[in-house]
Amino acid sequence: MSTLTDFFALMIPAMVPFLLAAQGTVLSGRAGLFNVSQEGLMVLGASVGFLVSFKLESNALGLFAALAVGGIFGLIFAYTTTLLRLDQFVIGLALYFASLGLGSLLYRAVVGVTFEPPLIPTLESYPVPLLSEIPFLGEVLFDHDLVVYFAFLLSFAIYWFMYKTNAGMRFRSVGENPKSADSVGIRVITTRLWAGVVGASLMAMAGAYLPMVYTGTFTEGMVAGRGWLVIALAFLGGWRPQFVVAGAAFFAGMEVLALRAQVEGIGIPHQFVSMLPFVATLVVMVFAFRWARQPQFLGLNYDRESRLAG
Amino acid sequence: MSETTTTPPGAGPQPGEQLARTSGGTLRMAWAVVPYFVSVLLAFVAGGVVILLLGNDPFRAFESVLTTSFSTQFGLVETMHKWVAVVLCAYAFAIPLATGKFNIGAEGQLLMGATAGVAMGIVFSDLPMVVLLPVVLLAGVLAGAFWAGIAAFLLVRFQVNEILSTVLLNFVSFAFIDYVASHVWPDRGAGHPATIRVGEGALLPRLGDAPSVHAGVIVAVVVCVLVAIGMRRTATGFEMTAVGANLRASLVHGIRTSRLAGAGLVVGGALGGLAGAIEVAGVHGKMLEGMQSNFLILGIIVGLMARGNMVAVPFVAFGIAVLEVGASSMQRTAQVPVEVVLIIEALILIFVLLSDVVRDRLRGAS
Numbered sequence: 001m002s003t004l005t006d007f008f009a010l011m012i013p014a015m016v017p018f019l020l021a022a023q024g025t026v027l028s029g030r031a032g033l034f035n036v037s038q039e040g041l042m043v044l045g046a047s048v049g050f051l052v053s054f055k056l057e058s059n060a061l062g063l064f065a066a067l068a069v070g071g072i073f074g075l076i077f078a079y080t081t082t083l084l085r086l087d088q089f090v091i092g093l094a095l096y097f098a099s100l101g102l103g104s105l106l107y108r109a110v111v112g113v114t115f116e117p118p119l120i121p122t123l124e125s126y127p128v129p130l131l132s133e134i135p136f137l138g139e140v141l142f143d144h145d146l147v148v149y150f151a152f153l154l155s156f157a158i159y160w161f162m163y164k165t166n167a168g169m170r171f172r173s174v175g176e177n178p179k180s181a182d183s184v185g186i187r188v189i190t191t192r193l194w195a196g197v198v199g200a201s202l203m204a205m206a207g208a209y210l211p212m213v214y215t216g217t218f219t220e221g222m223v224a225g226r227g228w229l230v231i232a233l234a235f236l237g238g239w240r241p242q243f244v245v246a247g248a249a250f251f252a253g254m255e256v257l258a259l260r261a262q263v264e265g266i267g268i269p270h271q272f273v274s275m276l277p278f279v280a281t282l283v284v285m286v287f288a289f290r291w292a293r294q295p296q297f298l299g300l301n302y303d304r305e306s307r308l309a310g
Numbered sequence: 311m312s313e314t315t316t317t318p319p320g321a322g323p324q325p326g327e328q329l330a331r332t333s334g335g336t337l338r339m340a341w342a343v344v345p346y347f348v349s350v351l352l353a354f355v356a357g358g359v360v361i362l363l364l365g366n367d368p369f370r371a372f373e374s375v376l377t378t379s380f381s382t383q384f385g386l387v388e389t390m391h392k393w394v395a396v397v398l399c400a401y402a403f404a405i406p407l408a409t410g411k412f413n414i415g416a417e418g419q420l421l422m423g424a425t426a427g428v429a430m431g432i433v434f435s436d437l438p439m440v441v442l443l444p445v446v447l448l449a450g451v452l453a454g455a456f457w458a459g460i461a462a463f464l465l466v467r468f469q470v471n472e473i474l475s476t477v478l479l480n481f482v483s484f485a486f487i488d489y490v491a492s493h494v495w496p497d498r499g500a501g502h503p504a505t506i507r508v509g510e511g512a513l514l515p516r517l518g519d520a521p522s523v524h525a526g527v528i529v530a531v532v533v534c535v536l537v538a539i540g541m542r543r544t545a546t547g548f549e550m551t552a553v554g555a556n557l558r559a560s561l562v563h564g565i566r567t568s569r570l571a572g573a574g575l576v577v578g579g580a581l582g583g584l585a586g587a588i589e590v591a592g593v594h595g596k597m598l599e600g601m602q603s604n605f606l607i608l609g610i611i612v613g614l615m616a617r618g619n620m621v622a623v624p625f626v627a628f629g630i631a632v633l634e635v636g637a638s639s640m641q642r643t644a645q646v647p648v649e650v651v652l653i654i655e656a657l658i659l660i661f662v663l664l665s666d667v668v669r670d671r672l673r674g675a676s
Contacts, residue, residue, distance in 0.1 A: 080664070084664065085667075086667065090614055091660070093614070094614075094659045094660045095656075097652060097655065097656035097659070105647055108647040225478075225480075229478075271485040271488045271493075272489065275481070278478045279482060281474075282464070285470045289470050289471070290468070
């Protein structure tokens with residue numbers, strides 16, 4: 001196994017949390033909902049996912065539990081912003097705090113402080129028959145756990161939905177110009193509620209994946225800024241699912257490189273290596289903000305009765 | 311198109327404009343204050359349910375949350391120390407918010423301020439206090455301003471979203487202070503990344519008999535007064551509020567909006583840096599990993615709850631400081647995890663926001 005194969009084979013699972021959370025962000029965003037509670041929802045998802053997997057001894061149930069909890073938070077977010085028309089960013093921050101607190105609290109309440117942290121088994125890999133036999137590509141792409149395949153299929157599905165179906169076009173119009181969408185009979189509120197719920201579920205699922213693939217344990221710092229990077233990723237990808245996949249590869253590549261550099265020691269202190277993803281994101285943003293477009297009504301609430309809207 | 315349709319994010323309804331609609335002084339006060347009390351009460355009820363579900367006694371827990379700060383002098387001192395950092399981080403968030411910009415980087419600015427302060431305190435540790443202490447605090451202010459200045463520069467020059475840049479800079483600062491604490495001036499005996507102690511001259515003097523508060527409290531009070539005057543009585547303060555309240559109108563009237571937004575970020579960062587330097591000079595005497603605690607979150611909560619009213623910030627911050635000090639005592643006495651208090655704080659914030667909706671509906675009905 002060459003170093004290159006190794007690198008890519010590590011990069012693909014590392015992409016998954018970015019992919020799931022960023023596609024969730026994009027999905028909400030294209031309907032005009034700008035949710036910024038990713039970081040908190042990922043912690044909450046990691047905590048819930050871990051605890052359910054630990055207690056019920058099933059990683060699948062853990063993932064589903066995280067999806068459900070994320071959905072509840074997404075519903076709160078979507079309800080308060082679409083129906084009560086509170087500021088999206090402020091509600092997002094409030095939910096970030098709440099989910100952060102709840103995530104840590106649940107772990108503390110169920111597990112408590114232990115000398116040796118409880119472990120869950122990490123996800124098994126399911127090599128795809130035949131395809132995984134292909135040299136290089138097989139190892140890199142087709143020898144992973146099921147969530148990896150799910151994340152990539154989901155990205156494709158969201159792309160297909162948004163750009164190749166009529167419903168997707170109507171969906172996007174809600175984020176671009178809700179007034180026009182409303183005038184042709186598209187249900188703006190319902191669309192936004194669904195987008196908020198599904199988006200937040202995916203964010204929480206992204207969190208739940210972390211303990212299941214890396215350490216098998218839950219720690220409060222395990223999300224480590226990925227939630228914020230995901231928002232950057234959505235912006236950099238221009239809120240398009242297909243570009244988000246490319247962006248996720250970039251972020252995951254950075255992460256793997258930083259980890260490698262820490263383990264092998266390349267002469268520079270590891271702290272500077274761990275700065276790398278964040279600094280690189282800042283640099284890329286300088287260029288990307290010139291051309292990356294975003295939904296016109298991103299982060300803005302729609303008020304049917306307002307004379308100014310549209 | 312979008313600028314004309316909605317109020318700028320986060321600026322929210324200005325208290326003045328809300329109040330102008332009602333007549334009568336007491337009624338006006340009631341509309342402003344009652345929602346806060348109801349929100350706090352509801353959040354505590356919800357928190358109590360959580361504590362009950364955890365199998366603890368909510369009344370005992372809340373008793374220790376609310377009384378710790380006032381029952382002992384030690385508790386009061388701790389509360390004041392918390393208050394200093396919280397109020398400065400709240401301004402770090404609230405001042406840029408006045409111009410409609412979100413500074414989510416108080417944490418990073420605090421840490422960079424602490425790094426600069428600790429660097430001065432260690433390198434010039436022999437200097438007398440009259441020289442060294444101002445240098446430490448000033449270094450903190452400058453470092454915080456510089457750190458926020460990066461985000462401000464990217465915002466003004468390249469239109470990089472300030473929410474993302476300030477957050478990303480937080481994570482850069484985490485790694486940076488880890489490096490400083492483990493390679494530049496490490497304290498090997500600490501068992502935790504921390505620097506060696508600063509010289510005696512870099513420490514803030516104490517006021518009164520032990521246990522006593524450090525002089526940083528005075529600095530923070532001065533900052534509160536300056537900010538209140540600056541935002542209400544100066545042309546720059548007025549322009550900043552104008553930019554936040556109506557971007558388009560400000561542009562039309564020739565206010566250099568983007569520069570002002572950048573300036574707001576830098577001033578906010580400077581106060582965040584000051585908080586870091588005071589934490590070093592008053593509380594820890596050194597820099598250690600994790601010293602940022604949850605001041606970022608607390609600052610944002612205070613800033614949002616104060617609704618752009620700079621005079622309200624210190625008072626809200628005091629309430630939050632009481633909760634925070636009470637939280638750690640609650641964990642000791644009632645075995646309720648501190649995170650409960652974070653949830654209560656988030657709920658207070660959500661309920662305060664919801665109270666707007668409720669108030670508008672009540673008014674619409676009457």
